[in-house]
Amino acid sequence: MSEDKTPKLDELEKGPWPSFVTEIKRAGKKKASANDLLKQLELSYTDGVTHWKHGGVVGVRGYGCGTIGRYSDSPDKFPNVAAFHTFRVNHPSGWFYTTKALRQICDIWEKYGSGLTNFHGSTGDIILLGAPTENLQPCFDALTGEAGFDLGGAASDLRTPSCCVGAARCEFACIDTTDLCNDLTQTFQDYIHRPHWGYKFKIKISGCPNDCIASIGRSDMPIIGTWRDALRIDQDAVREYVDSGLDIVSEVVSQCPTEALEWDAKGKKLNLKPEECVRCMYCLSRMPKAIRPGLDKGATIMIGGKAPLVRGPRLGWVLVPFMKMEPPYTELKDLLEKIWDWWDENGKTRERVSELIERLGIQEFLKAMDLPPLPEMVAEPRTNAFIF
Amino acid sequence: MSEDKTPKLDELEKGPWPSFVTEIKRAGKKKASANDLLKQLELSYTDGVTHWKHGGVVGVRGYGCGTIGRYSDSPDKFPNVAAFHTFRVNHPSGWFYTTKALRQICDIWEKYGSGLTNFHGSTGDIILLGAPTENLQPCFDALTGEAGFDLGGAASDLRTPSCCVGAARCEFACIDTTDLCNDLTQTFQDYIHRPHWGYKFKIKISGCPNDCIASIGRSDMPIIGTWRDALRIDQDAVREYVDSGLDIVSEVVSQCPTEALEWDAKGKKLNLKPEECVRCMYCLSRMPKAIRPGLDKGATIMIGGKAPLVRGPRLGWVLVPFMKMEPPYTELKDLLEKIWDWWDENGKTRERVSELIERLGIQEFLKAMDLPPLPEMVAEPRTNAFIF
């Protein structure tokens, strides 16, 4: 393989899906680092292993987090990615942008970095992919200066909170996800930018149980909009669905997981047993024109989602079944601080909050939180007689 | 409380359910030990604790198991139960008796013991409740001699196998439970009577998945009758049920857990998708006159049921989905010996086979058993990527 050819990666320019290789090549026209990235990647495609060295601590003044240090293991071959560090730039809540803002970021990144980005990283940050060490500070200064952006989380800190589109474009939003996300992000800037704990903590906010931000799987604290009163049914709109061919019994009523719905075929009325409804969003999602959340809205606060390493896969579970969610979100913030204090005091290095709860026992945790035990917290009570 | 009065226990002679206190009193008319038992029990009812001392090793010649040693902690007060040991007498499979056999046991027990029994202990033995040490051997001799009974299991041995009534009085029996139980009991006499392993091993046999012997919860090896071909439907009998008022759709068809049934209302025919049926016994139990197991019968061999101590409650799980079950049951016996060898070689003291499997990993166990991994063994595949 000649040094400049990338036959393997070229294969990935074929096919209908837009190609990341094309993107790297395009950046490579302007930036030598993008070109070296391409070549190093081609080598990985040949060797079957990464050519990045382990870790590396880099940063910007005053911050302990927000960058990921990265060095090539073959700096001689690929001098322009010898140091190739990443910025995690905190996105605006809901990932809405003006083109002006995006262009500013592009200009800065073309100047200081590789010209390659991820929109977005899987935590939600704008990933600016690869800059040499000496460019980090000036690039940061430009970002926080002219562009008005700031860094997101990395390392043992509060990670960039994210949320679904919510009230901005969704009829199901039971809480103002974007406002809450923005408020928490601003309130806890210090926790995002400097390592405070033994490990990371993630917050994700969905406007309803559809969980379009995948919070249950991906965050230590999933916050999920819900309602306490009965869902609202517009019977005229129901009849419209039925008249235009919806088999309401087989497609909606019989699918309700708790048999909370009943179709009065005679009266052409969809009846709800509100006390049976578990807010699963099924009927609402199926008939958005006819069924809406109730009016007494708030959020279910959950705890403990995370990736599988190293004690197995985790999903978040119910901690507070219902909390009103209005600015300045004091109750929520107090709870967060309480959780962080307890975790910080008791947790080991690299121990996520759910792992700590598992180690010390949920009882210990609930007591420290001053939260009452509730049947809503469990799928089922204990099956062992080891009650202590 | 005067020494001879039992006001607390007397309360338990009231009410419609037959009273064990009445039984003890009745035995007490003939046997001083039964009387002392009553008095010691009254004391427990006052003190709120047992008055039996811990353990005590007793036995009969040539056996290491089959008796439970028991000494009073207040022999001065209750001299006639100072030593009050139990026999576990192996029942005939299916718990069928002639009155002659029962009367023989009664006569022997009136002679040597307290005259009190349990029909039966929860493993299935006849429990002869309480004899002094010196009577154990003569009592045993009488049992094995004139009466033709023998002891069951206790301690770290094979416990008395038991089975449901099966072919003797049940139309659902897919295997000859009583014969199999009897055969195993006779074949493994040595394992029942002498401790061979680090802990106990239990076998229970049900003729079908209704599991009337509760094998899944109570035995290291649950053996459950099943069939491989399609269940047999007598359409005339189906129509009889329907004609006499059974709502076959709501009460049967829609209850089938795998939607294997279909009611052809026009043709008045109950159709089966045999490949969907999981042999749950529901439709058969609901319509015994119309639906019967198939003809290619055998058993599902399971492994690992036991009580919760100390690693939490256990249920048995599928080890061999289908095994033909005909005398002399060689395949089953070979498997048992293989399991016991592996368990004996690898197990710690007081470690049941499922605890050992958990500790060493199911893979290790299946390999040692030369059994192939099958999807029928799991409710779901692993959720972690820790594949080793």
Added chain:
Amino acid sequence: MATDIGPPDYRTMLPEIIKKNYGQWKYHEILKPGFLKHVAENGDAVYTIRAGSPRLLSVDKVRDICDVADKYCDGHLRFTSRHNVEFLLADESKLEALAKEINEKLGFPIGGTGTCLSNIVHTQGWIHCHTPATDASGIVKALMDELYDYFVSEKLPAKMRISLACCGNMCAAIHCSDISVVGVHTAPPTKIDDKNFSTWCEVPTTLASCPTGAIRRYPEAKSVRIDEEKCMYCGNCYTVCPALPIASKETDGIAIFVGGKVSSNRTSPKLSKLAIPFIPNNPPRWPEVVSAVKNIVEVYAKNARKGERMGDWIERITWPTFFKLTGIPFTMKHIDNFTGALTTYNRSAHIKF
């Protein structure tokens, strides 16, 4: 002296009608509570009357039972896997007379079939065991007195199995019953008998017996000590070492679990789940335990659908609703904290308000 002869061959114990139709049964009917009719391929029928027994029987009572079996059943009978007595006969005409004698002469109720409540499988308790946290027979008697009607008539939505074990060893494996009543200790075994420790016990096996690692060496007294924070009162150490008594009047009592089953009928077997963590012992009739169980039975009977076992019903209505309907308070103790506990939490946004 004969050894290893094994039990008598069951074939020698079978009634004629059973021998003749062995393996040939075609279907059954429940004629009324406690009365079964099994019909063979050839049209033969065997009738069974099921009678409730206290399990603990004097030999004289066994003889009474034999008398009845001699009179009506050609000298044969059987017991069930739940300790009931079954009288089998071919002659339908004798059924009522037999039933009358069972009731009157033996004092045994007839029932326990179909959707009747059956007998309570139970254990030794203070009658014969060294580790109990409660008695067995006494509570069973008190419960069955109160639930008598459910045994003699079909008043339940489905089969209901109540079981009782007097300590966490859970003889009878009651961890998968519709209702399980379990004796529990709620304090650690701190009254250590240092004097006898080294005679009765070995340090390594004692340490190894503890699932939570709560026992540590205590060389000063050639004995051990318990870390009370870690102890979960399981009593396993006492089974292994008599110098660690754990029973105590003040702290022993009853826990109640619900919603288990072993049958694979329709739904898979289920473990029972904690309903009531602790009720102090109150002999001789444990009124608090009796009314707690009765309440659960009644709420279930009133609310479950036909054919729905306790656990199936609760899964349908959800656990919060179970606690609401029964009025049982939900406490910290209900939330699992044993190995794998996290998978028992509500990992969804499904909530009823």
Added chain:
Amino acid sequence: MATDIGPPDYRTMLPEIIKKNYGQWKYHEILKPGFLKHVAENGDAVYTIRAGSPRLLSVDKVRDICDVADKYCDGHLRFTSRHNVEFLLADESKLEALAKEINEKLGFPIGGTGTCLSNIVHTQGWIHCHTPATDASGIVKALMDELYDYFVSEKLPAKMRISLACCGNMCAAIHCSDISVVGVHTAPPTKIDDKNFSTWCEVPTTLASCPTGAIRRYPEAKSVRIDEEKCMYCGNCYTVCPALPIASKETDGIAIFVGGKVSSNRTSPKLSKLAIPFIPNNPPRWPEVVSAVKNIVEVYAKNARKGERMGDWIERITWPTFFKLTGIPFTMKHIDNFTGALTTYNRSAHIKF
């Protein structure tokens, strides 16, 4: 130098039509794949076109996207939680022209809504990470090429989320996706860099990092050694200690899990379960991985009912049937042996033959 200013306020980023109707949305319709219409209480409507993006974008491409948004959407756009680009506008008449430019000028497909397959959430791989067992972007590209039709048309029974992580750290938390593609190591980190160990690593933290206790001290070399029997190849030790490299061309590859979801819609969230334990890396297009995923997608699409997510479908048909229908061999590796494994076994007599 300003610090801690946080991200720009999202309110400054919203299109006019969104600002005006913020929190006032009443319902939505999916006009066709990739085209959403949201209607507000006052009758206002916003139209959205969703376009598939490779996520890794050059700044010039971002500028192209901006050009399109300037032309049609008053200079606004958003990204979704699955890395798609959304163009929002109030003027329905411009939709087709906008769509044309997205396809032709940006080269982005339109789709991913409703029961279309959406974008594959993924991670860094060989592009930027130090611990991968495989690449990310390359496999994603190869997969989306093959599954392209599922993105641009509604051919699936329900939503389907495919996710990919390049190592067991599982960035993107793909452990609850309909299909998760995970990079796995299958050999222990035995090429220990003894020379650098004491400079780069600390013994206690290295030992503590191992969930299975497979690492032991090796004072001879001031380093550690791995118990190969105990190692489960999780790679956690390498994250903590660079002297324990685990990546290897020969033994690294892909595992595929299926049947997870995070939404509480109808059924509770579910973890994904192992379908295929190992497929060796085969860059640049991983044909074996692509055809394995395609097979699962197609079998699901053919057999599941309307509205049934992958996991709901498999639960209905049972896992043995899933393996039968897909033709995927079931191996020892499928049976869980991690903490709590026993509860994942078939603890019932329910079997299909």
